[in-house]
Amino acid sequence: MAKKKPLHIRREGRQGYIFILPWIIGFVVFTAGPLLFSFFASFTNYDITSQMDFIGFANYEQLFTGDQLFWTSLYNTFYYVLFSVPLTTLGAIFLSALLNQDVPGLRFFRTVYYLPAILSGVGVYLLWMQLLEPGSGMVNTVLAWFGIAGPNWLFDPAWTKPALIFMKLWGVGGGMLLYLASMQGVSQSLYDAAGIDGAGRWQQFRYITIPMITPVIFFDIITSLIGGFQIFQEAYVMSNGEGGPVNSMLFYNLYMWKKAFEAFDMGYAMAMSWILFVIVFIITIINLKLAPRWVHYEGEDN
Numbered sequence: 001m002a003k004k005k006p007l008h009i010r011r012e013g014r015q016g017y018i019f020i021l022p023w024i025i026g027f028v029v030f031t032a033g034p035l036l037f038s039f040f041a042s043f044t045n046y047d048i049t050s051q052m053d054f055i056g057f058a059n060y061e062q063l064f065t066g067d068q069l070f071w072t073s074l075y076n077t078f079y080y081v082l083f084s085v086p087l088t089t090l091g092a093i094f095l096s097a098l099l100n101q102d103v104p105g106l107r108f109f110r111t112v113y114y115l116p117a118i119l120s121g122v123g124v125y126l127l128w129m130q131l132l133e134p135g136s137g138m139v140n141t142v143l144a145w146f147g148i149a150g151p152n153w154l155f156d157p158a159w160t161k162p163a164l165i166f167m168k169l170w171g172v173g174g175g176m177l178l179y180l181a182s183m184q185g186v187s188q189s190l191y192d193a194a195g196i197d198g199a200g201r202w203q204q205f206r207y208i209t210i211p212m213i214t215p216v217i218f219f220d221i222i223t224s225l226i227g228g229f230q231i232f233q234e235a236y237v238m239s240n241g242e243g244g245p246v247n248s249m250l251f252y253n254l255y256m257w258k259k260a261f262e263a264f265d266m267g268y269a270m271a272m273s274w275i276l277f278v279i280v281f282i283i284t285i286i287n288l289k290l291a292p293r294w295v296h297y298e299g300e301d302n
Contacts, residue, residue: 038274042271042274043055043267045265047264047267048266052267055267059271060271069247069250073254077229077252081229084164084165085221087165091169092174092176092178093217095113095172095176096176097183097205100183116173117173117176125237134150155245175220179217183213194208218295226284230253232251256272
């Protein structure tokens, strides 16, 4: 027979549950409840205005076999993630390596490069729409100085996604700050020992700096992948909510939003949301499985 816990321990346990009760209520009401509701609604023809009728896997079947825009939005999103995540990660690492040098004026440059990371929202996207204007935008004007004819950017289906990726690179300051902090946390004794062995700056960066900051790289890649699959606001503002031209900016979340709040096909949109959840979940699990092969934590035996 299990021994009964002392009264004071049971009292502390009850008090602990009372303290976390607000969080539990908030989780059930605002997270777990809507999550379960959306899962059930994905098997219905829910459109807000009428009663929910269970239709089984009809929404999922329509997505995979009868909706070409679903595949278009999925392609656009994968394209964006495939290029934006590696480029922004490499750009942030490169920038942080430059700003990790002991030269005058570094505080000023660190501040300047970080500023775009704290600017967000509609104002920034409207600014970039002006910068990417084919005729009078600053980007094409600068390219013209070097004899390069700038593309039509947001008006050419072949250049809309590269334009958004280019805009994403402008804001690598947030990642730069993260990598800079991790680089400055690497023990100087490692560099001193490598210097005694004859290692140059590039070798020290490759064999000491990069391995020691791999946990931060891993964290940044995971969060960037999740954020990349959730791209919405940029495309909504810069395409006036249409995803054009020729659906080249119709990303997954934008198409899901159009289904939910323009067509009011909530059941269909919730089925899309669960497909996105499964995709992100699988990619995250794959990254977690591959992490032990390249992520190095200080103090472990590798």
